[in-house]
Amino acid sequence: MRRRNVVTALVALLALVFAAGCGGGKGTKVAVVATPQGIVSAASRTADAKTGRLAMTITTAAADKNVTISGDGAFDDVQHRYSLSMDLRPLFAAAPGGAGPFSSMLDSPIEVVGTADTVFIHFPLFARLLGVSTEWISVAASSTGSSSFAADPSAFLDFLRGAGGTVTEQGHENVRGVDTTHLHGTIRLRDALNAAPADQRDRLQHALGQLGQNADALLDQPMPVDVFIGDDGLVRRMTISFAAPAGTPGNGATATVTIEFFDFGADVSITPPPADQVTDATAKFGQLTGGIGGR
Numbered sequence: 316m317r318r319r320n321v322v323t324a325l326v327a328l329l330a331l332v333f334a335a336g337c338g339g340g341k342g343t344k345v346a347v348v349a350t351p352q353g354i355v356s357a358a359s360r361t362a363d364a365k366t367g368r369l370a371m372t373i374t375t376a377a378a379d380k381n382v383t384i385s386g387d388g389a390f391d392d393v394q395h396r397y398s399l400s401m402d403l404r405p406l407f408a409a410a411p412g413g414a415g416p417f418s419s420m421l422d423s424p425i426e427v428v429g430t431a432d433t434v435f436i437h438f439p440l441f442a443r444l445l446g447v448s449t450e451w452i453s454v455a456a457s458s459t460g461s462s463s464f465a466a467d468p469s470a471f472l473d474f475l476r477g478a479g480g481t482v483t484e485q486g487h488e489n490v491r492g493v494d495t496t497h498l499h500g501t502i503r504l505r506d507a508l509n510a511a512p513a514d515q516r517d518r519l520q521h522a523l524g525q526l527g528q529n530a531d532a533l534l535d536q537p538m539p540v541d542v543f544i545g546d547d548g549l550v551r552r553m554t555i556s557f558a559a560p561a562g563t564p565g566n567g568a569t570a571t572v573t574i575e576f577f578d579f580g581a582d583v584s585i586t587p588p589p590a591d592q593v594t595d596a597t598a599k600f601g602q603l604t605g606g607i608g609g610r
Contacts (some may be wrong), residue, residue: 325479329417330470334385339499342510343547344546344547345495345546345547345548347470347484347498347544347546348354348547349482349483349484349498350482351479351480351482351484351500352478352542353498353544354478354482354498354500354542354590355476355478355550356511357544357548357550358472358473358475358476358542358547358550361472361549361550361576361579362392362472362473364549364579364580365391365393366389366390366391366392366393366470366579366580366581366582366583367388367389367390367578367579367580367583368387368390368576368577368579369387369388369389369390369468369469369574369575369576369577369578369583370385370386370387370574370575370577371385371386371387371388371399371401371468371573371574371575372384372572372573372574373385373570373571373572374533374570374571374573375566375569375570375571375575376568376569376570377569379414381403382405382406382533383407384401384402384405385401385402385412386399386401386402386424387399387400387428388468388562389581389583389585390467390469390583391583391585392469392542394429394459394585395430395431395570396428396429396430396587397427397428397429397430397467397468397469397585398426398427398429398585399426399429399468400424400425400426400427401424401425401427402424402425403424403425403438403556404487404582409471410574414460414569416553420537420598421592423438423439424440425437425441425477426438428586428587429456429467429523430456430470430587431456432455432456432457433453433454433455433456433587434453434454434456435451435452435453435587435588435593436451436452436453436454436456437450437451438511440537441596442556442594445596445599445600447594447596448594449591449592449593449594450588450592451571451588451592451593451594452593452594452595452596452600453594453595453596453597454526454595454596454597454600455591455597456521457517459509465493466588467518467521467522468518468522468574469537469574469576470521471522471553472550473511473515473518473519473522473576474502474503474504474519474522474552474555475507475509475540475542475550475553476506476507476508476511477502477503477504477505477506477507477508477510478500478501478540479500479501479502479506479599480501480537482498482499482500483498483499483500483542484496484497484499485497485498485499487507489541490543490545490551490552490575491547491551491575491577492523493551493577494545495543495544495545496543496544496545496547497541497542497543497553498542498543498544499539499540499541499542500540500542501537501539501540502538502539502540502555503534503535503536503537504523504533504534504535504536504538505535507519508520508523511542524610528599530547532546532559536555536557538555538557539555539556539575540554540555540556540562541554542554546600548585549576549579551575551576551577552574552575552576553573553574554571554572554573555571555572556569556570556571556572557569558570565609575576
């Protein structure tokens with residue numbers, strides 16, 4: 316009987332250690348404070364988690380058309396890698412004339428793997444338009460094409476560094492099984508850039524590129540943000556809404572980006588494709604995505 320008790324205690328101890336290592340949310344509670352600094356602190360604490368998974372939804376409204384694209388991915392800041400899979404069919408279907416002769420190439424989602432210096436993309440349509448025969452193409456992470464199309468989605472946490480003004484608590488909500496405190500406030504992207512450490516500024520600039528041709532005009536525009544923070548002090552969901560400023564391309568268009576973070580501390584595996592399956596398309600990719608996005 317005594318041996319059984321010892322074994323039971325060891326199993327319980329191992330379970331506790333495993334839960335803590337995988338971000339189980341059972342550790343010390345962190346007070347959620349409805350202030351700009353409360354949002355910034357939660358974003359920093361989430362970035363410190365190093366690994367995890369995410370789900371991302373982007374909804375745009377322009378010219379009486381609403382388009383929603385969604386995807387999921389993972390991040391590993393230890394290895395400086397991320398992955399993202401997104402279904403772009405709604406985006407192409409909303410374009411004038413729809414997907415046209417390329418519709419058969421949109422049956423599978425776009426797959427992205429990013430490293431510190433390269434973005435790898437698997438998408439038959441892009442391969443066809445670029446005239447390459449390999450399954451994957453690669454783009455230098457520093458290029459305009461990669462920053463405007465496939466930035467690390469976890470970098471959107473850096474936007475929260477620009478929180479300011481009044482922050483209000485909106486109650487509680489369950490996000491993927493985690494009870495969270497809902498905070499509402501505003502951010503300014505220029506403040507986020509100024510507050511970012513030098514070694515993280517490039518990552519933030521890449522994320523800004525995903526806001527399209529109006530990114531520069533949005534730098535000083537107050538943008539509403541909703542942040543859902545768990546008792547562990549980690550951001551579980553963030554939603555940012557923005558509109559194209561008057562007098563800019565896309566005038567009147569609006570967009571909402573929602574990202575949910577989960578499985579913090581998970582052992583994620585993000586592996587770039589083999590070199591013989593990749594063609595470097597850095598020189599052409601910026602022109603291609605610019606044409607698709609109307610930039």
